[in-house]
Amino acid sequence: MFSIEFEIVIVIILSAITCSIPGAFLVMRKNYYAADTTNRSAMLGIAVALIFSSYLSSPLVIILGSFTAGLAMILIKKLKDFTSFRAKGLSIIISSAFLCFGILIASNFSFNNATNFDLSIIYLGETAFTYFNRLRVFGVDIGSYALYAISLVLIINIVIIMIFYKEFKIDGVDKSYAASIEMKESTIDYLLLIMTSLSVSVSFQTAGIFMTSAFILGPAATALFYTKRLSTLAFVSVFISSIACLAGFGIAWPNEVSISGTIVSFIGILFIVSVLFSPEEGLLKKHFDNLTTQKRLEEYIIMDILNSEIIDCREKHINEELSSSLKWKLMKVSYIMNKLKAENKIEIVQDKVQLTEEGKSILNKFLSAQHCFH
Amino acid sequence: MLEISNSFLFQTMLKSAVFLGLSAGMLGVFISYQRRSIEINALSAGSFVGTLLLFLLSSLGLSISPYIFSQVDKHIYSFTGSILGILIMITILNILYKTNRLHPHIIQSLMTAVLLGVGITLVTSIRQAGGALDSGIDVYLFGETTSLTDEEFYFLRIITVTVIVLLLLFFRRLRVVIFNVDIAKTSHFHTMFYVHLINVFVVCLVALSVKLMGVFLAVSIFLIPAVTARLWSNRLFTITLLSGFFGGLGGGIGAVIAGNISHVSSGISITIVLSIMFFISLLIAPYKGLLGVWLRGRK
Numbered sequence: 001m002f003s004i005e006f007e008i009v010i011v012i013i014l015s016a017i018t019c020s021i022p023g024a025f026l027v028m029r030k031n032y033y034a035a036d037t038t039n040r041s042a043m044l045g046i047a048v049a050l051i052f053s054s055y056l057s058s059p060l061v062i063i064l065g066s067f068t069a070g071l072a073m074i075l076i077k078k079l080k081d082f083t084s085f086r087a088k089g090l091s092i093i094i095s096s097a098f099l100c101f102g103i104l105i106a107s108n109f110s111f112n113n114a115t116n117f118d119l120s121i122i123y124l125g126e127t128a129f130t131y132f133n134r135l136r137v138f139g140v141d142i143g144s145y146a147l148y149a150i151s152l153v154l155i156i157n158i159v160i161i162m163i164f165y166k167e168f169k170i171d172g173v174d175k176s177y178a179a180s181i182e183m184k185e186s187t188i189d190y191l192l193l194i195m196t197s198l199s200v201s202v203s204f205q206t207a208g209i210f211m212t213s214a215f216i217l218g219p220a221a222t223a224l225f226y227t228k229r230l231s232t233l234a235f236v237s238v239f240i241s242s243i244a245c246l247a248g249f250g251i252a253w254p255n256e257v258s259i260s261g262t263i264v265s266f267i268g269i270l271f272i273v274s275v276l277f278s279p280e281e282g283l284l285k286k287h288f289d290n291l292t293t294q295k296r297l298e299e300y301i302i303m304d305i306l307n308s309e310i311i312d313c314r315e316k317h318i319n320e321e322l323s324s325s326l327k328w329k330l331m332k333v334s335y336i337m338n339k340l341k342a343e344n345k346i347e348i349v350q351d352k353v354q355l356t357e358e359g360k361s362i363l364n365k366f367l368s369a370q371h372c373f374h
Numbered sequence: 375m376l377e378i379s380n381s382f383l384f385q386t387m388l389k390s391a392v393f394l395g396l397s398a399g400m401l402g403v404f405i406s407y408q409r410r411s412i413e414i415n416a417l418s419a420g421s422f423v424g425t426l427l428l429f430l431l432s433s434l435g436l437s438i439s440p441y442i443f444s445q446v447d448k449h450i451y452s453f454t455g456s457i458l459g460i461l462i463m464i465t466i467l468n469i470l471y472k473t474n475r476l477h478p479h480i481i482q483s484l485m486t487a488v489l490l491g492v493g494i495t496l497v498t499s500i501r502q503a504g505g506a507l508d509s510g511i512d513v514y515l516f517g518e519t520t521s522l523t524d525e526e527f528y529f530l531r532i533i534t535v536t537v538i539v540l541l542l543l544f545f546r547r548l549r550v551v552i553f554n555v556d557i558a559k560t561s562h563f564h565t566m567f568y569v570h571l572i573n574v575f576v577v578c579l580v581a582l583s584v585k586l587m588g589v590f591l592a593v594s595i596f597l598i599p600a601v602t603a604r605l606w607s608n609r610l611f612t613i614t615l616l617s618g619f620f621g622g623l624g625g626g627i628g629a630v631i632a633g634n635i636s637h638v639s640s641g642i643s644i645t646i647v648l649s650i651m652f653f654i655s656l657l658i659a660p661y662k663g664l665l666g667v668w669l670r671g672r673k
Contacts, residue, residue, distance in 0.1 A: 032479040040590075083662055088412055088479060089601060096594045097649035100642045103516070107637045123515060124494055210590065211494075214487030221480055257498040264491025271484065275474065283473055 015203035016241040023216035028172035040095040041072035043102035057133040065201030125208030125260040218267035225278035391629035399599035399621020418592040419489035424459020517588035517641030587641035624648040
């Protein structure tokens with residue numbers, strides 16, 4: 001129907017959007033281990049499903065994969081209540097146990113043993129292979145199977161969020177308030193669990209079970225640098241993931257390297273770039289802010305000294321007086337004095353240095369803002 | 375079905391798995407009390423990328439000795455690369471922890487997946503350039519016990535003895551450092567020395583365990599014996615000894631299984647043995663086990 005590149009790009013972008021929607025809410029609720037656990041423990045279900053069915057794109061794979069992913073998360077929650085361990089440590093143990101049993105089953109007992117089916121498709125993902133599993137209705141080719149499966153899960157995700165948006169928002173921001181209005185926390189937990197495990201088990205073909213956690217967490221973590229509203233967080237993370245998908249596919253397709261690996265490394269590049277250069281919380285912005293606040297503080301200190309007239313304020317040796325009393329260098333003091341003079345904050349009246357009216361009002365405003373001086 | 379053969383290869387494999395289990399299990403207790411056990415995931419992914427980058431350099435012809443470009447040379451390059459990758463990863467993670475308001479766990483799991491993606495891209499590009507990695511990607515992902523060279527095996531033995539001796543020698547000070555760094559700083563000893571001692575051990579053991587256990591399962595040999603030992607006792611000294619015992623036992627049984635069955639790689643079998651030990655002791659452990667809790671609750 002479409003050209004092969006177009007169909008693959010649509011599958012990639014849809015799966016990235018599907019993963020990034022529950023990711024935004026996971027990051028909001030500070031429930032980070034869910035992303036790692038679900039995609040590793042989905043391996044057991046996929047392996048069991050491969051015993052019964054012969055190919056990866058069958059509904060059994062999605063059902064069993066999401067079932068074992070949910071089972072692992074529920075097991076962690078039950079074990080956390082019984083023992084004193086933290087959830088993250090337990091999640092690593094249980095998810096790696098599920099993963100290992102899955103690989104054992106997949107490499108020894110399942111269908112691929114006879115046909116030498118390459119298991120690294122499950123681990124690392126191969127998006128181009130989704131094109132070859134076509135869906136036929138009455139003998140007519142209507143597109144690849146993965147396209148329809150992914151868009152079905154995307155619709156489920158969107159419907160769940162549309163219905164329960166208010167509950168998600170309240171529960172994500174303030175848990176004690178949510179408990180006080182008798183909202184059940186467990187329903188929100190299970191809804192998120194259903195969304196995450198479904199989208200993981202659908203999109204493991206495009207990204208592989210190990211890199212899906214970057215698809216889930218990466219766009220939301222990047223979007224947190226630009227916005228604080230929940231609704232815009234979801235939209236910005238969708239935007240970021242689709243940008244990464246387009247750029248990664250554009251580089252990977254002509255060079256014939258792994259598509260999923262390139263996309264995930266692009267997500268990482270976007271994260272690092274926004275750590276460094278984001279307009280509100282970037283490292284560079286913080287660095288320059290620190291520099292300017294320090295310089296301003298020095299100006300205010302000198303203005304305060306001139307205002308209180310503790311020292312001899314004659315124009316001739318004002319700089320030497322200030323530098324000896326503050327133990328600053330003479331160059332620094334004279335530079336700041338010249339700057340103040342150029343900004344009309346100080347003036348010279350009868351050989352004495354004084355603050356102008358403008359300078360006094362600025363200084364008073366600054367002092368009243370600092371509560372520690374009162 | 376399972377037998378311990380006398381061949382040199384099998385003996386080396388068994389010894390390396392037992393040594394790694396012993397030292398990593400003892401160190402894992404200290405790491406898990408410092409709440410850093412998830413960081414090992416990210417460090418092993420970093421060592422994966424470092425190995426591949428130095429491998430690329432060596433295949434470009436930048437050899438140590440210009441006349442002999444041997445297999446040994448490649449191994450030295452890849453091991454140096456893995457240690458460099460872990461060191462760079464530790465610095466990046468520490469910078470990110472300090473400057474972000476994101477939780478450390480999110481940074482760790484994100485950087486793991488991202489570095490894995492970079493590594494996969496590098497592997498596929500190396501494969502295209504020429505058949506440098508014929509042995510397949512499974513060796514990197516899930517480990518191979520026979521992949522240790524002679525030099526690395528000597529290194530592993532030295533590290534094992536050093537870990538056991540130094541951890542028991544500095545036990546009382548390390549105990550203060552891992553539970554609370556601030557209290558340790560008020561006491562009169564050099565705190566950062568002990569923190570960096572643990573860091574050095576982590577770097578060496580992660581680089582070795584990535585070769586044996588694979589990128590994803592490298593964390594399991596550190597974490598699972600420590601958690602299993604914490605079920606059995608409440609004293610740190612007992613926990614450390616028990617954890618080393620569990621790690622060595624699991625590593626040995628796993629290596630025997632991996633040597634006898636053809637389709638199983640060593641990381642998977644060791645992790646399965648360790649997790650079975652965890653679930654059994656979760657059931658029957660005297661104080662914290664589910665069975666004991668249930669019996670006590672019934673009375």
